[in-house]
Amino acid sequence: MFKKRSESSESSGKTPKKPTEKSTEKLSNSSDTLSKMGEIAVEVGGAAAGMVDTLKNNLPSGSTTQAFFKTAGDIAEAVTPFLPLVGLVGTLTKEIVEAYDNVQYNKKTCSALVNRVEAAEFSIKALMRQKEENLKNFKDQNYYQTFVRFTNCLKQIKKLFEDISQLPKFKKFVSSANIKERFKENIEEFNNCSNDLNLSISIATQDQLDKDLAILHEDMIEMNKFLHKIEGGITVTVDNTETIMNKLEIQNNEIKIIVENVIEQNKRLIEMNEKLDEDRDKTIKFTSLNRVIDTISLLNKQVNEQDSTVVVTAKDIKASELQDPLRYVKPRQGSRVKIQKKIYNALEVACKPISVDNIQKT
Secondary structure: OOOOHHHHHHHOOOOOOOOOOOOOHHHHHHHHHHHHHHHHHHHHHHHHHHHHHHHHHOOOOOOHHHHHHHHHHHHHHHHHHHHHHHHHHHHHHHHHHHHHOOOOOOHHHHHHHHHHHHHHHHHHHHHHHOOOOOHHHHOOHHHHHHHHHHHHHHHHHHHHHHHHHOHHHHOOOOOHHHHHHHHHHHHHHHHHHHHHOOOOOOOOOHHHHHHHHHHHHHHHHHHHHHHHHHHHHHHHHHHHHHHHHHHHHHHHHHHHHHHHHHHHHHHHHHHHHHHHHHHHOOOOOOOOHHHHHHHHHHHHHHHHHOOOOOOOOOOOOOHHHOEOOOOOOOOEEOOOOEEEEEEEOOEEEEEOOOOHHHOOOO
């Protein structure tokens, strides 16, 4: 049996990388179980080897029975370091096969990866059943290091499987060329390790690799179409949202202009009211046609009620205080005189020639 197994593993430079993402509870449990299984396997193997050593040392020298136990002891001692690695292969295979049932993307490529992992597990089991025939390999330090490389390769295949079967992870890749390169590297490493371990894996060939790359190419085309469709829908949604926002902005600007116009009109109305208030404070006390009529009626009443000797006069309105309307209005012929429209204190008034001397008592 070779010694310093852990140091040899480190010197191989193929120790697995630490995971960059949180592992699921199931994966954590399986890792713990695998670790315990490995410890138990080593302990059992060591105990078996110790028992065999005890038996063969107490048997007659050169006997057939002693030779048998010597061989059995050598096998147990040589195989014991490989037991955790064999358990790891079984765990990885089980996890990948179970995950394949829920794959929605790149299913053909994932199927090719599953086939290789299952073939690897089957071949490893066959290898362990033929321990005596492969005893020389189990005692070889390089063979053990190659076995470690093989388990690391299966870990990378499992990671690639997860990356291409899950949409969020798949979208992180810059292009499909990166996936193709990873796929090719992993499968070539798988084939090399299989050959170095003398595993009987019929699909570990260049011809099968070419077929798998063609399958990957088809999946990448379909996946890119799918992503383009999704991103196109998102783009249309974004464009529609921007259009709506632009329309809302235009409407807000129009409302702002309307509000500004209303404010300006209110200012003008306030100025006009202030001007009218100023006009009311002048000597002329009436500002409407009704007030003029009321004044005339009052004059008539005073003439009728007072002595004829009392002279009653109306307030004179100078012609300069009357203005023509903005648009010319032709004088209207009344029953006796012509009536002319004028503007007095911003109000329209009807003017006609009249003589105070003609005002008679009723």
